Amino acid sequence: MSEFLSKRLTGSEPYTPGEQPKRSEYIKLNTNENPYPPTRHAVNRIDVDVLEGSRLYCDPDCTELTEAIAEFYGVSSECVLATNGSDEALAFCFAAFGERGAVFPDITYGFYKVFARLFGVEYGEIPLRNDFTVNVDDYSNVDRMVMLANPNAQTGIALSFAETEKIIKTNKNSVVVVDEAYVDFGGESAIKLTGKYNNVVVVQTFSKSRALAGARVGFTVACKELIDDLKRVKFSFNPYNVNSISALLAVEAIKDVGYFKDSVEKIIATRERLTEELVRLGYRVLPSSANFVLAESPRLSGEELYRALKSKGVLVRHFDEARITDFVRITVGTDEQTDALIKAIKQTENLL
Helix, strand or coil: CCCCCCHHHCCCCCCCCCCCCCCCCCEECCCCCCCCCCCHHHHHHCCHHHHHHHHCCCCCCCHHHHHHHHHHHCCCHHHEEEECHHHHHHHHHHHHHCCCCEEEECCCCCHHHHHHHHCCCCEEEECCCCCCCCCHHHHCCCCCEEEEECCCCCCCCCCCHHHHHHHHHCCCCCCEEEECCCHHHCCCCCHHHHHCCCCEEEEEECCCCCCCHHHCCEEEECCHHHHHHHHHHHHHHCCCCCCHHHHHHHHHHHHCHHHHHHHHHHHHHHHHHHHHHHHHCCCEECCCCCCEEEEECCCCCHHHHHHHHHHCCEECECCCCHHHCCEEEEECCCHHHHHHHHHHHHHHCCCC
């Protein structure tokens, strides 16, 4: 680092994204991308006129996209803010609501700590139970912003709707941010609670269930007053945050309900089959409501399994965190990719 870097950043650790190999020889099951392409309606929307129109600035209000999201979820467009991926939405929340500090689980999405340090937000990590579930009572009246991924970003375990509402109800003087990046794969969204409580922000993304990870589109839903707070941050930082091409892709993705449901159902079915196969091989697999599973081999460490599978052309994710270091996180791919993964595991562990 240079001598000019701000002192408050010298001790911070940036977020480490999953490997994005430059070549395509790997079966890529490490970053929770959708194994299926975006809806053809989205792809076909991008024609020559749209591309030539990119010489102009995009709509800073993302009007068409905001209205499409609002219609899909049955909320007012005043209660929706489109963002450059859900990561930007989360960053806006730390900037807007983190003055009194924040709390989140010790095992969760790694960006929470990064954002807290970046924005100078004091934070506390609340340990998950031994079975990796959230103890709801740990989050009562914390008097700080609550940041919860539901389903949880590293474990896949989901809170029930009643549990989520309890956390919101017991923190009336603090904002509760519910990060629902994976909710479409088996969780229950808290969006309906945004009309009932004035202290909840729901963050979602088009990266997972709608197969637009590369387009970088996310959104928040909350009461108008909280959305206005987030807009204050956005327009102080980057008014043109969602490019026009990505916005059009997202509009068509949220309108094509049939394709969305079909791809999600296929991923859920493959997740259940993957879980059964791994359990049959003696693995411990946490109950997942996401498009990935966190699995532990009875014979190899997490790092050993990760490296062995990579040598066989299969990428999974290993986290060097004490409580989950013996696990690997496996994205749910297609059935064909799952077959190749299981074969590679059996070869690695001499189970064939």
